[in-house]
Amino acid sequence: MPLLEIQNLHATVGDKEILKGINLVIKPGQVHAIMGPNGSGKSTLSYILAGRDGYDVTKGEVLFDGKDLLSMPADERACAGLFLGFQYPVEIPGVATMTFLKTALNAVRAYRGDDPLDAMQFLNYVRERAMVLNVTDDMLRRALNVGFSGGEKKRNEILQMAVLEPRLAVLDETDSGLDIDALKIVAEGVNAMRTPERGMLVITHYQRLLNYIEPDHVHVLAQGRILQSGGKELALELEKNGYGDITGAEAA
């Protein structure tokens, strides 16, 4: 059974139709990349998958693990194993990163019917994962994303993914605002999470990220539709020729 199945998805924001019939199937173990110019609907797609308010799905459906994803509230989707790595991670003043991670993990564990981890177990659990991503204890003590650099915020997103161990990770422009060293750390963190059971949807504007996270499939999203799909070589072509060829061809 596919992990994620998007069928003819149409969606609007206000009066504006942003998605105009998206079809996409992600099987367990696969990494898909969605590329596309600004304003093509990439972030909208990620928000609709995660269940953010303010988007109206007008047609189509999305199955997650065979279940109707769109009827689930956002927190239930997260508990069921859908993770969104945010392009702009949100600051929550006064809430220590550690506290946030623990609250989130225990919420997800409760959904799965597992007992909450106690303070000591949790500390070990987080430190193990934080080390790989070069996230220091100091960062874990600071308020969530408050005063974090761009790189720290993105590493923190990947840490949250590592802590929550989702079935499907949607990473929205995880590479934006990262220098090459930070990009490598983030990519390593993501690659460490690749397993035969887990699926990933990597949304990016640039091919650069895909040098480090090698996708199985690449899709070009423009004007609310997937205009072209292919293997990882498609990303290289786009890098060379830009989106103009594809979107232009569509217009003609």
Added chain:
Amino acid sequence: MAATSETVEQVQTLADDGYKHGFVTDIEMETAPKGLSEDTVRFISAKKNEPEWLLEWRLTAYRHWLTMPEPTWSKVSFPPIDYQDSYYFAAPKSDKDKPKSLDEIDPKLLETYEKLGIPLLEQEMLAGVAVDAVFDSVSVATTYKKKLEEVGVIFGSISDAIQTHPELIRKYLGSVVPYGDNKHAALNSAVFTDGSFVYIPKGVRCPMELSTYFRINAENTGQFERTLIIADEGSYVSYLEGCTAPQRDENQLHAAVVELVTLDDAEIKYSTVQNWYPGDEEGRGGIYNFVTKRGLCQGRNSKIAWTQVETGSAITWKYPSCILKGDNSIGEFYSVAITNNMQQADTGTKMIHIGKNTRSTIVSKGISAGRADQSYRGLVKILAGAEGARNHTQCDSLLIGDQCGAHTVPYIECANPTASVEHEATTAKINDDQLFYCQQRGLNEEEAVSLIVNGFCKDVMKTLPMEFAVEAQKLIGISLEGSVG
């Protein structure tokens, strides 16, 4: 409620030891006639066997009260109070008038107790169910009194102290909050029925946190409670008042007075969690909580710190204040006030700098949800002699939804050019991005709001004693249930 559980355990131990409680049942008292008059005041004073000077003081307060107008400057509204339609001295309820069991209690209230994880026995006590005499004041008080007596701390009801330590009462009662301070304080002075009294002797660090719980006879003193705490030179005490569980009371008007005095090098930390019944969603039946709390840092290098978490009452009118008279004395005020549904709160503080190099810190966090209205009202006053005085004020308001209000009304009066006064204020709405972010990580909406609001209040919450802090965190979440979406 860790403190109460502990109390219950201790009391149970006593009961197991064959403690006989028969003697408490014969204290039935008559009730003063309805309404307020000099006779009512005399009746109360006589019932309590008070000395002549105290009766005179009460009567003076009463006469003064008659002449005083209702305070109207605060941003709260309610119909005029009919003072004649109330009892000012009621006998403790006999068991037969009380609910027989929790089955007779509003299920909503029980639900809240459940969420706070309050043991059954405490639920019964809080809901005013007729419970066994294990909760009798005498037994509990003795257990703790023994420990405290060893170090010379006096902790008991103010009625007792009037009998046993009249010299201290006479010296300090009304010395910080004079009867003429405001209409509510005058009423309290005239008709207070009980409250707490604490005296910490010179150089003593009180070995435990004192809680109103240990003074169990508070059951019927709620309406006009009077508390007096004196910390003698070089002493320290931390005092906890209130309870995270919602408390019900049939008396709508509560006008308490709390007076604190610190002598040289002494420190009082006073923490309150106030969760009186706020009324239903339309605000019907809630408590009016009109409190006058003030501390006098009389001695050099002394310190008074107020921390309050205010989540209950239909109307809160409360300004715990510090008079910084001693040189180098320090006043602190940390406040979290949450108003939901139809609640109104006008709360803040006054820091009066008289001595040299006096310092004050104000951190106020107001959260407003539903159709509630909330104001921070604070005065920082630097007198001419307060050389080098410093104040820092931080006032933050958080709005949830679009029908509530938050107002910040700072008053600053500075008569000394060497003083430094800082005021920072922010107002923010709880933000959809934050909510969605939390939900995307698996938190439901209520958990998300609770987490965000607790983060917002962190600077205040961390000043609470541990035992209170954990419960207060839960309480914040519960107080805001249903406020989003």
